[in-house]
Amino acid sequence: MSLKNYHINKDWTLFLDRDGVINEQILGDYVKKWSEFKFKNDVLPSIKKLSTLFGRIFIVTNQQGIGKGIMTVDDLNKIHNKMVEEIEKAGGRIDKIYFSPKLEKENSEMRKPNPGMAMKAKNDFPEIDFERSIMLGDSMSDMQFGKNAGMKTVLIQGKNKIYNISGLIDFRFKNIKEFVDAL
Numbered sequence: 292m293s294l295k296n297y298h299i300n301k302d303w304t305l306f307l308d309r310d311g312v313i314n315e316q317i318l319g320d321y322v323k324k325w326s327e328f329k330f331k332n333d334v335l336p337s338i339k340k341l342s343t344l345f346g347r348i349f350i351v352t353n354q355q356g357i358g359k360g361i362m363t364v365d366d367l368n369k370i371h372n373k374m375v376e377e378i379e380k381a382g383g384r385i386d387k388i389y390f391s392p393k394l395e396k397e398n399s400e401m402r403k404p405n406p407g408m409a410m411k412a413k414n415d416f417p418e419i420d421f422e423r424s425i426m427l428g429d430s431m432s433d434m435q436f437g438k439n440a441g442m443k444t445v446l447i448q449g450k451n452k453i454y455n456i457s458g459l460i461d462f463r464f465k466n467i468k469e470f471v472d473a474l
């Protein structure tokens with residue numbers, strides 16, 4: 292089974308994790324301002340290509356730095372406004388960004404791996420079909436989130452080897468460009 296078998300078209304929705312997929316993750320810290328946000332290699336042209344393929348593209352991101360009081364929703368919105376501006380300048384598109392400010396220990400429905408952000412997207416865009424949706428992320432929490440909502444899952448493999456526990460990972464690639472090339 293390869294991704295090509297799905298014949299991705301405008302009926303499909305792509306859910307993207309942010310940190311470690313779109314931008315470089317800052318280990319042990321949060322991206323608190325635009326100067327700390329670094330796009331990963333090949334992300335901008337890749338999102339441009341993805342925008343021509345998928346009907347809808349969303350970002351779903353846990354941002355517990357807000358819950359911890361390290362940054363504010365306003366700080367996050369400023370970063371996201373700049374990020375979307377750069378993506379659009381490069382010819383790409385993000386239809387909506389969902390973020391969770393909740394702390395991990397709250398085990399909120401709205402924080403990945405729980406599927407609340409996917410349900411919110413479906414509420415906003417009822418045409419979303421989770422069977423025709425892909426969750427692209429770099430952690431098992433992303434894979435669990437995708438499976439909790441009934442999506443296909445794609446892991447972007449970072450430096451740490453991640454094992455395919457309980458078959459949560461449908462496909463894996465080194466980076467977003469490899470994913471685009473496989474569609």
Ligand SMILES: [Mg+2]
Nearest residue numbers: 308310311429
């Ligand atoms: Mg991540």
